[in-house]
Amino acid sequence: MTAPLLAVEGLSAYYGSAQVLFDVSLALVPGEVLALMGRNGAGKSTTLKAIMGLIAARAHRLEFRGRSILDLPSYRIARLGLGYVPEERRIFTDLTVFENLEVGRQPPRSGRTPWTPERLFSIFPNLAEMSGRRASEMSGGEQQMLTIARTLMGNPDAVLLDEPSEGLAPVIVELMTKAVLAMKSEGIAVLLSEQNLSFAAAVSDRAMIIERGQIRYEGSFAELAESQEAREAYLEV
Amino acid sequence: MSLLDVHGLTKAFGGVVAARDVTFSVAPGELVALIGPNGAGKTTTFNMVGGQLAPDKGEVRLAGEDVTHLPPREKFRRGVGRTFQIAQTFLSMTAAENVQMALMSRHGEARALRPPAGRRHREEALAALERVGMAGTADQPCAMLAYGDVKRVELAIALAGEPKLLLMDEPTAGMAPRERAALMTLAATIARERNIGVLFTEHDMGAVFGHADRILVLVRGEVITSGRPDEVRADPRVREAYLGETGAAVAMRATQKRA
Amino acid sequence: MxxxxxxxxxxxxxxxxxxxxxxxxxxxxxxxxxxxxxxxxxxxxxxxxxxxxxxxxxxxxxxxxxxxxxxxxxxxxxxxxxxxxxxxxxxxxxxxxxxxxxxxxxxxxxxxxxxxxxxxxxxxxxxxxxxxxxxxxxxxxxxxxxxxxxxxxxxxxxxxxxxxxxxxxxxxxxxxxxxxxxxxxxxxxxxxxxxxxxxxxxxxxxxxxxxxxxxxxxxxxxxxxxxxxxxxxxxxxxxxxxxxxxxxxxxxxxxxxxxxxxxxxxxxxxxxxxxxxxxxxxxxxRPYGLLGRPEGPAPAHAAAFNGAPRPWGPTERRIALGTVAALALLPLAGDAYLLKVATEILILGLLAFSLHFLVGTGGLVSFGHAAYFGLGAYGAALACKHLSLPMELALPLAPIAAALGAAVVGFFVVRLSGIYLAMLTLAAAQILYAVAFQWVEVTGGDNGLVGIWPSSWASDRTIYYYLTLAFSVAAIAALRHAIYAPFGYSLRATRDSELRADAIGIDVRQQRWLSFILAGSAAGLAGGLYVFLKGSIDPSALGIPVSVDALTMLLLGGLQTVMGPVVGAAVLHGLKDQIMPLTDLWRLFLGCSIIVLVLLFPNGLVGAYEALRLSSTATKGAASARRREPDGAQSRPRAPLEALARSRASGAGGETSKADETV
Incomplete structure (x- = not known):
């Protein structure tokens, strides 16, 4: 088995004094898409935020590219090559599309073709037409594309992608599927938090199910599709 | 006669037209869904009907009365209840107190100086919570409730005003699939038994095609079509602009399940 | 020209x-x-x-x-x-x-x-x-x-x-x-x-x-x-x-x-x-200034005042009764200086409580509460000086003058929120300060008005103390009463969610406006009592330091509690009285104390008491579960203030709350 890019063991997280994650462990190998499935409030976003250093967390091991990131502020984690795409898009609406990409820009990493706005526009063609426009004038779907493009400007080796399909029209979700597959073909590993089973199935290699802050299931998507029990118990589809 | 008549509503934000000539009606006991891509003007239309936003043009009539420029609080007095995309409750109050607050307001006691507020209309509030399945947590602060439960409390608050018309902006946003179905079924059942007209927006195609009597499709601020769920589902424009293959499949399942 | x-x-x-x-x-x-x-x-x-x-x-x-x-x-x-x-x-x-x-x-x-x-x-x-x-x-x-x-x-x-x-x-x-x-x-x-x-x-x-x-x-x-x-x-x-x-x-x-x-x-x-x-x-x-844009919805962690007033239990009732009884017996101690300080504390306690009604229950951060205190004081003083009214008639004018002022200022203020509201209340107080300072013929300018004394029957220090005690306790009790009444609930409703309050028929602006007037008149009463205690008044009663002192009392007592401000007034004024004569660096000391309070004890003194009360009733299991850390687990620490903010925010739906599309 390949050495994991991101290794998480015994991750716990807290909101104030309330514990919301219990001993979460997972490993993401280079180039794979791992779906973290679960209901709302199950702990998907919290897991991503805890890894990214955005909330108080505790772990036996939290490593990215073999280096502990537990004590690092989120900007240092991002600079190591771990990108984060938040659930609520969090676009800088006062800035133009181009400036949004500029905020995400980080020096290229060796062994990878660096991302440039031009290269990104080939994956997200509708962003090209509006590169000088203020982000506040974009539709929700376009903003969702921009938030991913912005993170890619940091030339990450892996991306934490938080519910990219939430609140999007079905046609836009189809575009999103293509975008995630394009990232995968570039060799970027993705840890995807998702509720939408059909979207996750279309892009992911493996799935984990989280429930009440604990991992309940782990396996390939093919297995999950067959495991009626797991789907009914945790995903309610 | 229809309960809600919306005619020619138009709103622009700094040159960008968010809603253009939106016209539709809702009858008592009828569930009407407003769907469309993000940024199509659903929330704008919704807020104009609810009174949170003033339209540039057009009018809103409630049971024949022109209520276009009335603020939400006046619409409440005329029988409009509302839930929000992000549930809006009084987080420092218990579930029961939330409903009691609405009841106090309905009875014109919001400025009364005689305590204790905590005991006013308590029985009625408990009954309202019972109806939405929240009797067990009536005395828990809203801040402590799970989000799905907060949404139910919000429904109870909206119903406490004895509305003729219920506006629900993405009622199931942020909820788990099974909770979504349960909440929509609950809202639909209550609306039909009390003859309340319901206007709702929603991204969950299961909720829309499973419960709506009629569907309006909004694209770039304009109503491109409206009709019964099966008509809308079959419309190629809707499929192209909004549903796509996956959405159409979900819609198909939901309508079949209903039949 | x-x-x-x-x-x-x-x-x-x-x-x-x-x-x-x-x-x-x-x-x-x-x-x-x-x-x-x-x-x-x-x-x-x-x-x-x-x-x-x-x-x-x-x-x-x-x-x-x-x-x-x-x-x-x-x-x-x-x-x-x-x-x-x-x-x-x-x-x-x-x-x-x-x-x-x-x-x-x-x-x-x-x-x-x-x-x-x-x-x-x-x-x-x-x-x-x-x-x-x-x-x-x-x-x-x-x-x-x-x-x-x-x-x-x-x-x-x-x-x-x-x-x-x-x-x-x-x-x-x-x-x-x-x-x-x-x-x-x-x-x-x-x-x-x-x-x-x-x-x-x-x-x-x-x-x-x-x-x-x-x-x-x-x-x-x-x-x-x-x-x-x-x-x-x-x-x-x-x-x-x-x-x-x-x-x-x-x-x-x-x-x-x-x-x-x-x-x-x-x-x-x-x-x-x-x-x-x-x-x-x-x-x-333009409520957000010429080129400003509306502030987004306040982030959940920024809500300092999301507390609910708990009704008193038997312990609190006993403490309250005991305190009033002790205050009633205080003159028996026969210490004239102590009596003077106690009178001042009662007045400031009323001032702080009236401010807390706005800040705590209403979420309206008034940064110019001195305005109403000063209006009350000047109202009574001017009636005494220029209309030659006796105290019995001049004192009731204090809350009336302040209520009128609060009605005018409130009319503008309730249209705003957040930092704009704080700035406008501050500006209103500064306008009044400028008027008092510049309108020398009427207000006496910098020198103020002097020789405003109680009627002869009340001029005895002990009698005036009882008068202050009666007025302050009655006014505080009345405000506290309003907090638990539908009126206070409606005000709290506008604080918790403006959208929801509006949607259930509460007139948000009017509710806030009436609350502003109520709190303003209580602060005015405090000002009236103050002017007859001191015998004089000058523009400093309207100044920023008075407003900040009142806010510091809230902070000291704890924002989440109903009686905290009164405790805060007693502690702050007591300290000031003890320390100020000893040093010429009182402001340095006060400034450092405020910063320490904000950073280390954001819940104040009464907040600390409440936490103690809660922890003794809470299940012991929860506490021990947190201590049972896995061996070798490392953690990412957080500052106390941030932890507090997060613990408050956590109830609001956690990861499910989203803010988009809401216009």
Missing amino acids: DLSFVVIQILTGLASASSLFIIASGLTLVFGVTRIVNFAHGSLYMLGAYFAATIISRLLDLHYGPVSFWCGVLLAALGVGALGVVMEVVLLRRIYRAPELFQLLATFGVVLIVQDVVLKVFGPQDILGPRAPGLRAPVEILGRRFPSYELVMIAAGPTVLGLLWLLLRKTRFGVLVRAATQDREMVGALGVNQRLLFTGTLFLGAFLAGLGGALQIPKSPATPRMDLDIIAEAFVVTVIGGMGSIPGAFLAAIMIGQLQAFGILIFPKVTLVLVFLLMALVLVV
Whole structure:
């Protein structure tokens, strides 16, 4: 088995004094898409935020590219090559599309073709037409594309992608599927938090199910599709 | 006669037209869904009907009365209840107190100086919570409730005003699939038994095609079509602009399940 | 008025506009990025003036010439910039997530500290700075003489505006600053060291404040009072322009500069009033200032006041009864001094409680509560002095006068929210302060009104104590009663969710307005009781320090509790009484205490008691579960204030709450 890019063991997280994650462990190998499935409030976003250093967390091991990131502020984690795409898009609406990409820009990493706005526009063609426009004038779907493009400007080796399909029209979700597959073909590993089973199935290699802050299931998507029990118990589809 | 008549509503934000000539009606006991891509003007239309936003043009009539420029609080007095995309409750109050607050307001006691507020209309509030399945947590602060439960409390608050018309902006946003179905079924059942007209927006195609009597499709601020769920589902424009293959499949399942 | 005179007035107005803009641009820049209204910005300006006066004189002694002068200005501004960095690293960094009230109070703590330090280092006397070499001779414009230094000032404003525009629009630093203005956490998650970004912003903001102070020095001396004078004006400029908008600040500075230049010809005494009236007017028409945009919904963690008033249990009831009984027996101790202090504490307790009604129950952070206290005091005093009414008739006029004032101010205030509301209440208090100060014929100006004594039956200290006790306890009980009544619930409803309150038929503005009047009249009663206790009144009763003292009492007692403010009043006033005679560094001590409170005990004293009560009733299991950490687990620590903010936010739906599309 390949050495994991991101290794998480015994991750716990807290909101104030309330514990919301219990001993979460997972490993993401280079180039794979791992779906973290679960209901709302199950702990998907919290897991991503805890890894990214955005909330108080505790772990036996939290490593990215073999280096502990537990004590690092989120900007240092991002600079190591771990990108984060938040659930609520969090676009800088006062800035133009181009400036949004500029905020995400980080020096290229060796062994990878660096991302440039031009290269990104080939994956997200509708962003090209509006590169000088203020982000506040974009539709929700376009903003969702921009938030991913912005993170890619940091030339990450892996991306934490938080519910990219939430609140999007079905046609836009189809575009999103293509975008995630394009990232995968570039060799970027993705840890995807998702509720939408059909979207996750279309892009992911493996799935984990989280429930009440604990991992309940782990396996390939093919297995999950067959495991009626797991789907009914945790995903309610 | 229809309960809600919306005619020619138009709103622009700094040159960008968010809603253009939106016209539709809702009858008592009828569930009407407003769907469309993000940024199509659903929330704008919704807020104009609810009174949170003033339209540039057009009018809103409630049971024949022109209520276009009335603020939400006046619409409440005329029988409009509302839930929000992000549930809006009084987080420092218990579930029961939330409903009691609405009841106090309905009875014109919001400025009364005689305590204790905590005991006013308590029985009625408990009954309202019972109806939405929240009797067990009536005395828990809203801040402590799970989000799905907060949404139910919000429904109870909206119903406490004895509305003729219920506006629900993405009622199931942020909820788990099974909770979504349960909440929509609950809202639909209550609306039909009390003859309340319901206007709702929603991204969950299961909720829309499973419960709506009629569907309006909004694209770039304009109503491109409206009709019964099966008509809308079959419309190629809707499929192209909004549903796509996956959405159409979900819609198909939901309508079949209903039949 | 001939043309040349008008031109000269316009130029004078432009020069003062430039100087105002340079100061306000720093304030608005820092607010834009950090969302903190830095009360200490005026202190940085004052330091700039002191530094410049000292440094430039030295440099001119070494080598007389324009180079020395401008180097001195730059050095002074850089020095202040460095202090801004210290302030960011030591204090601001820890309160970015705190509620705005805490931020205002903490930075006001810095104001107090700087005041005492400046007095110690530079002495109480004004320091005259040197004039600019090469610019001493006036120039002739349309036959009139005009100081050439003023022409340089006129150019300085637009130059600074242009440089800031270039910096923010054309550099990566600028793009990052603008992005951080909107979402600093996200900027961090994209790999940007936002700490450095914030420190850089504070440096720039403080540099601009220092530059403003240094440029001022050839025109007027450095004085120990210039901090609060300028901060009020700088607030007005940023609020009129729109908080966070630099071009807005420029426009507003020009408006105010011209208003002052011409206003002084028409109403020489009320220029300050004109300025604040302009602000009130602009805010009614454009609630977010000329070029400002609405603040987004307040982040959940910023809600300091989400508590619910719990009814008293038997213990609390016993404590309350015991306290009132003890107060009733206090005169038996026969200590006249103790009685005087106790009377003052009762009055301040009522003041703090009335403020807490607005801040705690209503979520309306009034930063100018002194206005109603002072209105009550002046109302009673004027009735006594000019209408020759006895105390029995003058005292009831105190709450009435304050209620009328609160009704007028409240009319404007309830249209606003958040930081704009705080700024407008502050401005209202400053208007009244200016009126009391400038309208000498009626108010006695700086000297105030004297010889306002109780009627003879009440002039005995013990009788007056009982009178105060009766009024204060009755008023506090009445307000507390309102909190538990539907009235208080409705007010709390508007605090918890304006949208929801509106949707269930509550008239949000009217509810707030009535609450404003109620709280204002209670504060006015306190003012009335105060004036008859002291026998005199002067404008300081309307000043910022009184408002801040009242807020500090809330902070000390704990914002989440109903009776906290009264405890806070007792502790703060007791301390002041004990410590002030011992030291001339009382402000330094108070400032440090406020900062320590904000950073370490954000729940106050009664909050600590409540926590104790809760923890003794809570299940022991929860506590031990947290201690059972897995072996070898490492953790990512958090500051206490942030942990507190998060624990409050956690109830609000956790990861499910989203904010998009809501217009």
